[in-house]
Amino acid sequence: MTDPNVNEQGYIYGKFQTGPRTWSIMSKSAPQFVYLLIGDEKAALIDTLYGYGDLRKIVESITDKPVMVFNTHGHFDHTGGNSFWPEAYMSEYAAKEAKRAFSEELQKIAESHAYPDYEIHTVNDGDIIELGGHTLEIIKIGAHSPGSIAILDKTERILYAGDELEAGQVLLGRTSVPEHLESMEKLKSREAEFDFINSAHNGTHLTKDYIDDFIELDRQYIAGTAKKLDSAAGFGWADSAEGFGGGGERYNYNRAYFVIIR
Secondary structure, eight states: OOOTTEETTEESEEEEEEETTEEEEEETTTTEEEEEEEOSSOEEEEOOOSOOSOHHHHHHTTOOSOEEEEOSSOOHHHHTTGGGSSEEEEOHHHHTTTTOOSSHHHHHHHHTSSOTTOEEEEOOTTOEEEOSSOEEEEEEOOSSSTTOEEEEETTTTEEEEETSSOSSOEEEOTTOHHHHHHHHHHHHTTGGGOSEEEESBSOSOEETTHHHHHHHHHHHHHHTOOEEOSOSOBTTTBSSGGGGTSOOEEEEETTEEEEEOO
């Protein structure tokens, strides 16, 4: 039988353990990560990528615990694999767009999975999820998407920030920078509760003082003093500005970058 997780370039996914009960699963086609957190009674999968291959098979090679699927936001590169499972958890805003595929091809792939009509449960700021000896908290931080959430692993002391904070670039709308600043300040107020940050794209295990750099970059942009780079291209995502839909403006402060795309 052909392995759905192998294509002409080799394996679609890689997996590696980052803590006693924490795994990272990486998409080979792009520097994108999903995370599997394993409790005594059940596991949590944070995001599900585009839906290629058989992500559920990879997850079940790591744990036999029942899996709760969470989405940091509703963009299809984070929700496309939801339909491998019968239900998923996300914000109310994310629920409105989670099943909206980026292309007809991706729509067909999602519909070919076991649960194309998977049930959506909504989560709210401050919700607590118990996996059995492993506690998670939902933190609302919408800016890249109004429906974004972070997931704080209170047991392993890890913050999962989705697309709202990363090493390569955060993609923002011109008017959403104030919301991003508010979100970063909210995470800053919780920094005593986690030791490092895992993002969805462009690298993982970031030191938590990345938050300080993003706060300063947001403040500079709002003040009109932020450093604008010559090209929107950067950090393994786009070779040119065309990679951001034909345009975009890249701004930088120390280790923080964001790209204004609309």
